[in-house]
Amino acid sequence: MKMMSWGDALWLGLTARFARVGRLRRAVLMLAAAACTAAAVLYWKQQTDDSANRPLHSMYSGIEPQWSWLCQHDRCERYQASDTTTLQSLQTCNMLCASTQLWPQPTGPVSLASAAVPVRSDRFSLKVIASPSRDVTKHINEAFIVMQNHMRTLEHGVVGENRRSDIGPPRDVLVKVSVNGSGDPRMRLDTNESYKLALRPSGNSLVVDITAHSFCGARHGLETLLQVTWLDPYAGSLLILEAATVVDAPRFPYRGLLLDTARNFFPVSELLRTIDAMAANKLNTFHWHVSDSQSFPWKLDSAPQLAQHGAYGPGAVYTSDDVRTIVKYARIRGIRVLMEIDTPAHVGRAFGWGPEAGLGHLAHCIEAEPWSSYCGEPPCGQLNPRNPHIYDLLEHVYREIIQLTEVDDIFHLGGDEVSEQCWAKHFNDTDPMDLWMEFTRQAMHVLERANGGKAPELTLLWSSRLTRSPYLERLDPKRFGVQVWGASQWPESRAVLDAGFRSVISHVDAWYLDCGFGSWRDSSDGHCGPYRSWQQVYEHRPWATETPESAAWPVEGGAACQWTEQLGPGGLDARVWPRTAALAERLWADRAEGATADVYLRLDTQRARLVARGVRAAPLWPRWCSHNPHACL
């Protein structure tokens, strides 16, 4: 009663790729004196006395391990625990067998030891060797605590008092961090995110050297350090690779996730968890689509009316303090918060208070019916471009965004899906496209004022009719960038890049996470579909098309978009993860290969890391396939 073709499910287009899995750069480090102890430490012998008269009942009493995994021919094979002389957990086998288990895969040389030693979260200590500023030092300290807390969370996963003494005492780990470069801890367009990590034994302890050119790079190093640390459930202890070197840098500078908090409201805790999961995948941009025509949950200090008239209710509001909390939380995790207040379309009741305040109509077509005449989805609403107060208001909005997020080199103006009919109804003297162009020019103008008289280096607009010929030519590629959401095969999606606009890719046919859930209203022609599987997300590489132009495309990176017409807090994690992790590796490493066997194995481990962090990520495949990592491929 299940599937007609399992192959359809997992391995569309993957057949026989297994043989092509890239050789892993795992080198067993030569550790003369330590080698013997390591081997003894790692593979403890199971007591074999009673293996002859195997008990029937004791094995499944919930205490004794049932299975043991052994690395054979570069893969972990599952055995009945009682049939093997060594007892090893799946987690440990995976970490020590062929795959690096790192996610996203580092882009530089990697060598990892095939031995592990026990550690404890409270035996890690930090020494900042070099730091360009006090601010960076402070951030390193906080990021270190974040890492330690994640280790502590893993340790809480130890059930009962089954810590085994035969793995030896936990080692001390000294983490030495050097940052030589920017004294600004923020994630900026010009931030060098590269890092080097070297982990080696030193006497009875371990020393980790992380060197980077920015705080963000150093933080990525800590994230990688966390990934070579895992909980062994059989040992009841954290283990860490005994030695490792990783040289790493991202392929694209902009690696984002968009979350829409307007169609449905998401409490701050949901946002924080999402940001933490992003950090685990070295994503760096939380694109916060705060408002839309349905609601305006952000209560600005300078214009509280917007939330007062626009929020779903008093408990569906983000205060300035909330925003600060989110920004700080993201900052320590190497993530910028890019707040988008979409205009001039995608606005609603939040802008309906103009007349009563004596400011005239700030917006038109608010909740106008029939909605299909004035907007793409209910309810309608579009700013009144001829009311000068709207620009005053936007200046306040932009100023507060920049103040709260401290992101001033990149800005998102929105600019999505303007209804020409709505404006045409109110302004029949002017081509709505001219109004739109003029609005964008004015918005840019107040943005400069809000940003201390200086335009951000990159101001993003959604791709739209405005970013198509003949209007595209009227935009300045030095000032504007485009977030391209159209399908990858649409001519206009390529035209933007060919014309030299710096772009963030969010192609609907690959990176829209909301697709495939059917229509949420009777009249709809069906929402985008089908569902984009993690494999599709992973394998999308539009810049790798074989055209001469594409080599010169100014692609800043990409973002997965989670619109929330059909998503509330309950289902957020399973919708976003692990698919956004797949995007993270595409943008970080951009391996030429698709979703090969090694990708399955590493992503499965990464999914388990996310679950351990409290993220309800959906599984990749049946649990049996995790237990038998190569048997399902």
Next chain:
Amino acid sequence: MALHRLLALMTTMHLAGVLCNVESTFDEITPQIYEPSWMYKCVPDEGCQRSEHPRPTLSDNSTSAFFDSLDVCRIVCGRFGGIWPKPVTAALSSQTVKIHPNYLRYDLLNVPAETRELLVEMTQVISNNLLAECGGHVTEVVDTQVVVIIVVKTAITSLNWNTDEQYMLDVQTRGGEVSVHIEAETIYGARHGLETFSQLISSDKRDFSDVEHCGLVLVSGAKIRDRPIYKHRGLVLDTSRHFIPMVDIKRTIDGMATTKMNVFHWHATDSHSFPLEASRVPQFTRYGAYSGSEMYTTEEIRELIHYAKVRGIRVVIEIDAPAHSGNGWQWGREYGLGDLAVCVNAYPWRHLCIEPPCGQLNPANPNMYRVLRNLYQDVADLLNSPPLLHMGGDEVYFGCWNSSQEIISYMKDQGYDTTEEGFMKLWGEFHNKALQIWDEEISAKGLDPQPVMLWSSQLTQAQRISQHLDKERYIIEVWEPLNSPLLTQLLRLGYRTVSVPKDIWYLDHGFWGRTVYSNWRRMYAHTLPRDEGVLGGEVAMWTEYCDAQALDTRVWPRAAAVAERLWSDPTSTVYSAEPRLQRLRTRLIARGLRPDAMSPAWCSQHDSKCL
């Protein structure tokens, strides 16, 4: 008119490109500080509508036409208020009365003594659900007495397809006292009545409230007559592809009880894992569970079955066989019993099964039947009487059996060709032997033979089924897609069926391969034939791509759409059901589930505005 003229004037000025003539600029405005707090009005034919403006200040003297709470608006707005599934007939008052659980009393004097203990548990569930409406704490105390008088006519406590589930529910408020009458043939009918009663109650919290204050209100008058259209309203949960912890199964049962579903079809085992502890055959979990903590002990299973019963739900355990069996059966040789199953975990899998890991029981080995008998004994011990077993029986892959010399020679001995028809005979033989074992085991408990359930398959094709499967004994669960004639054919042949069309009611579709996701609208819109032979339907949660992390978001609220289809089979539109389903969603959230959103919250605050 004057206003229009003013607007026209302003537009003219816009046209002239002149600045709008208004008295103030944005910076000069001192905004009134208040929280967005909306009110809701019940508009005939449109449902609950949010007020055009938020209220500047909170006050208690709202006009009777407006509700502070969207949930309260929903329980009185529309003919069926906030009741899900829709009852057969309902007349509801548009007034409400404040109540508090402390002053709620159940009168069970008119129920048979044998049923009282179970009914007390049922009332406790309802009382807990009422507290849950307020997050566990009803802060607003009123001393209105609410007496729920329950009349149950029979002492029946068994749950099967003959159980009478109808009920009558009357609510009357007189002189500051509320009397609630529930009358039913069985306690299960009474439980449904209690469930409906709980759905006449709502917290008075505002939508997206930020305050702790919470009171409960009850529709002050109601007259409801209700009974289900279909006897079998089920949900399949697969706990083999992924282990689903008991707490998550129980939460799913809570959702089923809320929507008056009555069959938890537990697809307990498959080739992937065997998490079900069998006390006579501990090897099943020892060789088949993912780990010592990823299994269901006998004690836990018993508790679950009781938990479900208190919620009006029968547990059907499926031991899928002869295919979809593997892990858990691979120890035969070690114990001198020969191969109990063949091709277990065989690699490469593509030649031996439909999805990895492979595995199929070995029908040539008499020891396999001995072990199966032990397993069936354990299952019969666990299930409530009369026990309902699902034998599985789908997707037998002949390539697997054909790869075993032992099976080939057994077939020769039996005079079966190694053709498709020969394998069909072997397959049919398996089911009939298994059924005989099941019959013997439940007859040993003093019970009459019971029908068993079986998935549709090649064996149940219309031209073949009668040769192999007795229509009195096998109930066929048909999972063929909508365009298949099988369901109709089986009905014509006189088989009883349960319908689960995979392209509509499979909850895992849309996440893998070329399958298409059915949202609740699509699931709701599908209807089953009204035929004696259609016992009902199920919605199926296969868990290759789902585990406890994603469970709720995949199952709810879509399963509820199927629940209403099976309970009342309404002829009304999907659109008219949406406000009630929105209310159900907030109810499920209050009860601890995590259902998906069906639309932007704006649409739930503006019924009928998002068509």
